[in-house]
Amino acid sequence: MNYRHAFHAGNFADLIKHAALLLVLDAMTSDAKALRVMDTHAGRGLYDVGGADAIRSGEAKAGIGRLAEVGAVPDPIAALRAEITKLNPHDGIRVYPGSPVLIAGRLRPGDSYLACELRPEEHQALAETLRGLTGVKTVCADGFVRAADLPSVLGKTLFLIDPPFERADDYIRITETVMAGRRRMSDAGFLIWLPLKDLETLDSFVRSLEEGSGGSILVAEARMRPLTDPLKMNGCVLVLVNLSPAVEAPLREVLKWVVDTLGENGEARLWHP
Ligand SMILES: C[S@@+](CC[C@H](N)C(=O)[O-])C[C@H]1O[C@@H](n2cnc3c(N)ncnc32)[C@H](O)[C@@H]1O
Numbered sequence: 382m383n384y385r386h387a388f389h390a391g392n393f394a395d396l397i398k399h400a401a402l403l404l405v406l407d408a409m410t411s412d413a414k415a416l417r418v419m420d421t422h423a424g425r426g427l428y429d430v431g432g433a434d435a436i437r438s439g440e441a442k443a444g445i446g447r448l449a450e451v452g453a454v455p456d457p458i459a460a461l462r463a464e465i466t467k468l469n470p471h472d473g474i475r476v477y478p479g480s481p482v483l484i485a486g487r488l489r490p491g492d493s494y495l496a497c498e499l500r501p502e503e504h505q506a507l508a509e510t511l512r513g514l515t516g517v518k519t520v521c522a523d524g525f526v527r528a529a530d531l532p533s534v535l536g537k538t539l540f541l542i543d544p545p546f547e548r549a550d551d552y553i554r555i556t557e558t559v560m561a562g563r564r565r566m567s568d569a570g571f572l573i574w575l576p577l578k579d580l581e582t583l584d585s586f587v588r589s590l591e592e593g594s595g596g597s598i599l600v601a602e603a604r605m606r607p608l609t610d611p612l613k614m615n616g617c618v619l620v621l622v623n624l625s626p627a628v629e630a631p632l633r634e635v636l637k638w639v640v641d642t643l644g645e646n647g648e649a650r651l652w653h654p
Pocket residue numbers: 384385386398421422423424425426478479480481497498499500503522523524525543544545
């Protein structure tokens with residue numbers, strides 16, 4: 382387990398994932414029904430993008446660094462920029478919010494949030510960041526295992542599944558988590574993040590989900606460059622299962638803005654398998 386998100390926080394993939402997360406949360410909190418969010422791979426919650434790891438990788442500079450320099454942006458990107466500005470009220474960006482801070486910030490009274498993080502030191506930072514917030518619980522545990530044990534409840538559940546893809550079985554475990562969640566909670570929705578290297582891996586994952594999930598599927602591909610080298614991270618993909626169709630149009634704007642602004646001859650593609 383070597384993956385540390387501090388190297389990648391605030392990069393193009395986080396911009397896409399977190400702008401999409403805010404869209405999904407806003408859609409799921411637009412009526413009076415309580416929402417439960419299960420974040421299987423939560424990370425530490427807040428990232429120091431002025432720290433050594435972020436500076437060494439340069440990914441935040443090429444992502445949120447560029448976002449800070451440009452003027453008008455599409456509304457869903459502006460919504461994420463507003464969250465970043467709240468944490469950095471003075472000049473410059475030092476701190477970047479991970480999924481836990483964004484989710485906790487959208488909870489209403491009666492909503493709940495379970496954040497799982499396997500690495501003890503990351504979990505400790507996460508627990509400190511979220512300490513004292515109503516409806517919020519963190520666990521230092523395997524998120525796939527906890528997702529399988531999640532009691533079914535009346536009301537809506539959103540699963541955010543964002544593994545590091547260090548293990549060969551991450552794709553299979555995602556599919557199993559979606560299938561089990563859909564079987565037990567027919568109204569559960571899933572937001573899944575994937576790296577984009579080659580199309581064979583993506584196609585076979587989407588096919589396995591199609592066979593097992595039984596819900597609507599939207600695939601949102603951000604190709605940051607042509608997919609000529611399958612050993613490189615050429616972009617990222619969000620797969621939305623059983624989520625509101627209202628997020629599709631604004632999500633298209635997010636992908637297009639990121640690909641056009643931060644990519645090199647890239648392409649944004651949204652499709653339903
Ligand atoms: C991509 S990062 C998560 C980023 C976070 N979702 C965000 O958007 O801010 C993946 C995290 O999963 C953790 N992790 C790895 N395997 C895990 C597992 N089986 N269960 C829970 N967390 C895991 C890693 O330590 C890492 O912090």
